[in-house]
Amino acid sequence: MGLFNRKSKAPAKEKSTARIDAAEKANGTNGSGEAPPHPATSNGGLPQFNHNGHRVTRGINPDGESGRRGLNPTHFARIAWRSSCGASRIVNVLWPFVPAAIALHFINGDHHLWTFAINYIAMIPAANLLGFSGQELARKMPRVAGIIIETMLGGVVEIVLFMVLIAKDNGSGEPGHGNKIAVIQAAILGSILTNLLLCLGFCFLVGGMKHKEQKFHPAISEVGSGLLLVAGFALLIPSAFFSSLSGSTVPAGDEGYTEESLRRDTNSISHGVSIILIVSFLLYLLYNCVSHDNIFEEVLEADELADRDRHKDLTKAKLTMTECVIAILVSLAFISLIAVFLVEEIEYVVEHGVPDNFLGLILVPLVEKAAEHITTIDEARDNQINFALFHCLGPSLMTALFNAPLVVIVGWGLHKPMDLNFEIFMVVLLVLSILVVGNFLRDGSSNYLEGALLVIVYIIIAVTAWYYPNSELTTSNGRTPTEGAQTVEHAIRMLMR
Incomplete structure (x- = not known):
């Protein structure tokens, strides 16, 4: 079995064969275990029994019917441990880090780096449980x-991290201790870049090595890349506005356009753009789920039938609806705790030489998306490239169109100076990455070379982010004093001597 091969249950016992065969006959299957997604009954409705002989609950997709009700701790633990594939199961080995991370937080002593490292690792299995229960x-x-x-459940991890960071921000807007806005902004762009370059790159790489070339539907690639380009344009506008006018401002008290006015106008633009982006996200959901859902339904159904492990997936034991909800709530509780503990140690990590931008652009997105990326790469390996593409573009769109605007609006309500005024260097990286990915998606096919190139681009960005200076030295988004303010400060110091 390969690392990403999904595990299957042992063959059914002989005593249940007759019941399963009878159910297959009633549902119109061919006895191979590969039933149509929704085999019809005589009255044209959903089947009474699924491929495993389980009676289908009304409103439940036959493929997801568990055949059980309520909570069974033994079944729940076994299914959750098995997870969705071999790599996800390996991630579950990290569960001992979760109680260790919580305990370490309450132990007195100077062990901030250890606390950050243990909580960083503990986030991976907790996010893996959330992703699996969502699946x-x-x-x-x-x-x-x-x-x-x-996809939205996967984005909850990111939302929790952003909310904790904005709540912990000191509200000054100036660089130094207590300012978390630079980390949030870097994490927003880093999340999009991680999905577009690293995750999509590995999907193309692993899928291309297994299947040589994979074709995907333009309904997913064109809509996703088009919306991403619009999102990149929207995120660039506040930064471009500030940078183009920052050199023309006058000191406070003089007549003219002051830096305070520029900051205020940039915040207002960010608030307006955030509202528009959330409306765009709602339109995206409407397009996918209501007006054009039949197109996406056909594309995803064809992908399911092309899954090389479909017959194994159909026979897997599944969680009940109750167990899904419990798993989601438990994982969210752990994620929230770990996120709080993680954020509290960021300043100490930065003091030990890890740059702000590298922390936000690379480290935070990697840990919050790790479990989701494992499942997505597994889908590409199983030739479900449309599912994989949806899982790469969907979270990127959610970050750009919903999560980022949401944290700006929450900061607005909390009177925190959170805006969409990113460092020009970072937002240019984002727009260029969107253009690179859009170019690779244009021909409707992927191979391992394209995947390797996307990963290489991500590595180049990661290396650059490590050497990019912290916010104390960068000025393109106005997080540091202007040259005029620095001159006044120098003059005051000279007078005091």
């Missing part, structure tokens, strides 16, 4: 609605 929940729903909900 199990998605199986019980229509395909398009299921994959949207699965």
Whole structure:
């Protein structure tokens, strides 16, 4: 078995064969275990029994029917441990880090780096449980609605981190201790770059090595890349506005356009752009789930039938609806705790030489997306390239169109100077990355060379982010005093001597 091969249950016992065969006959299957997604009954409705002989609950997709009700701790633990594939199961070995991370936080002593490292690792299995339970929940729903909900649940980790960071910000807007806005801004762009370059790159690389070339549907690639380009344009506008006018401002008290006025106008633009982006995200959901859902339903159904491990997935034991909800709540509780502990140690990590921008652009997105990326790469390996593409573009769109605007609006309500005024260097990286990915998606096919190139681009960005100076030395988004203010400060010091 390869690392990403999904595990299957042992063959059914002989005593249940007759019951399963009878169910297959009633549902119109061919006895191979590969039933149509929704085999019809005589009255044209959903089947009474699924491929495993389980009676299908009304409103539940037959592929996601568990055949059980309520909570069974033994079944729940076994299914959660098995997870979605071999790599996800390996991630579950990290669960001992979760209680260790919580305990370490309450132990007195100077062990900040250890606390950060243990909590960083502990985030991975907690996010893996959230992703797996979201995947199990998605199986019980229509395909398009299921994959949207699965994507949104994956984005909850990011939202929790952003909310904790903005709550911990000191509200001054100036660089130094207590300022978390630079980390949030870097994490927003880093999350998009991680999905577009690293995750999509490994999907193309692993899928291309297994299948040589994979074709994907333009309904997913064109809509996703188009929306990303619009999002990149929207995120660039506040930064371009500030940078173009920052050299023309006058000191406070003089007549003219002051830096305070520029900051205020930039914040207002960010608030307006954030509201517009959230409306765009709602339009994206409407397009996918309501007006054009039949197109995406057909594309995803064809991908399911092309899955090389579909017959194994159909026979897997599945979580009940109750178990899915419990797993989601438990994982969210752990994620929230770990996020709080992680954020509290960021300043100490920066003091030990890890740059702010590298922390936000690379480290934070990697840990919050690790479990989701494992599942996505597994889908590409199983030739479900449209599912994989949806899981790469969907979270990127959610970050750009919903998560980033949401944290700006929350900061607005908390009177924190959170805006979309990114460092020009970073937002240029984002726009160029979107253009690179859009160019690779244009021909509707992928191979391992394109995947390797995307990963190489990500590595180049990671190396550059390590050497990019912290906010104390950067000025393109106005997080440091202007030259005029520095001159006044120098004059005051000279007078005091």
